[in-house]
Amino acid sequence: MSGMQVIFLIAAAVTLGSAIAAVSARKMLHAALWLVLALLGVAVIFALLEASFFAVVQVLVYIGAISILVIFAVMLSRTSLTDEGSQTNRGWWVAALGLVIVLIGVVAALSLWPKWTAMPGALPAAATDMATLGKQLVDPNGYLLPFELSSILLLAALVGAIYTAVDKKEEKP
Amino acid sequence: MIPLSWYLILAAALMSIGLFGVITRKNLVGALIGIELMLNAVNINLVAFWRYFHNARPEMDGLVFVALIFVVAAGETAIGLALIISAYRSRKTVDVNELNLLKG
Numbered sequence: 001m002s003g004m005q006v007i008f009l010i011a012a013a014v015t016l017g018s019a020i021a022a023v024s025a026r027k028m029l030h031a032a033l034w035l036v037l038a039l040l041g042v043a044v045i046f047a048l049l050e051a052s053f054f055a056v057v058q059v060l061v062y063i064g065a066i067s068i069l070v071i072f073a074v075m076l077s078r079t080s081l082t083d084e085g086s087q088t089n090r091g092w093w094v095a096a097l098g099l100v101i102v103l104i105g106v107v108a109a110l111s112l113w114p115k116w117t118a119m120p121g122a123l124p125a126a127a128t129d130m131a132t133l134g135k136q137l138v139d140p141n142g143y144l145l146p147f148e149l150s151s152i153l154l155l156a157a158l159v160g161a162i163y164t165a166v167d168k169k170e171e172k173p
Numbered sequence: 174m175i176p177l178s179w180y181l182i183l184a185a186a187l188m189s190i191g192l193f194g195v196i197t198r199k200n201l202v203g204a205l206i207g208i209e210l211m212l213n214a215v216n217i218n219l220v221a222f223w224r225y226f227h228n229a230r231p232e233m234d235g236l237v238f239v240a241l242i243f244v245v246a247a248g249e250t251a252i253g254l255a256l257i258i259s260a261y262r263s264r265k266t267v268d269v270n271e272l273n274l275l276k277g
Binding site: 028032035045049051053058065074076077088089100103107110115117118120121137142143146150153157160 | 175177179181183189191192193194197199200201202205209210213216217220223224225226227228233236237239240244246247248249250251252253255256257258259261262267270
């Protein structure tokens, strides 16, 4: 077993373990902090896949921004500091059983695919050149339309989030 | 060298765990955490396919989609947070079972 495989297995175990803790932790603040660990594991996976730019973006955007937003949401929406009682629905075991069956089915179906055990080829230096990615994003024959649409989406999300979250009672004198 | 199957199994497991969170969590923020995990599973798959089939298709389609998913995830979390805070302000709860304003 090579060093890469050992690093992968450790990162995958940390990711899956903290993901399970994130969806089952009783206190929502703990769940949010477990989510940070799971996202960090995914960043390690990105680094293993030689997508170093996205490993950095993962840390910046997901861990730096999104998980902080989630922690804010937890802190702003708590009725008590302890989060008493069960945090999951009564039929949680039905969902768990169904999802395990679906997971096994998906993996079994995918394992029939001939490229299931494909090994990575050598990655040319041009492949990790982010200037190429940037040019493709603003190329009219490439991804200019999704790029511009995503900027409009971000603007709409910004305006919509501010409008939705603002306390309308305070506006009236 | 790591076979492609390892990444796909990891992504499928992460997707299942995230979906489990979305389905079973009573707390709205918990459902949001599950959605984040699901989006991350998709990103792992896209980056893995880009890395393993880059020689067959030299365009950086996979990375473009990953970048777009980051944008969508950021917008989705901001809107979700705003909705949760708004719902909490008017109903004093974020329990999915008690937010039944639309119940007929």
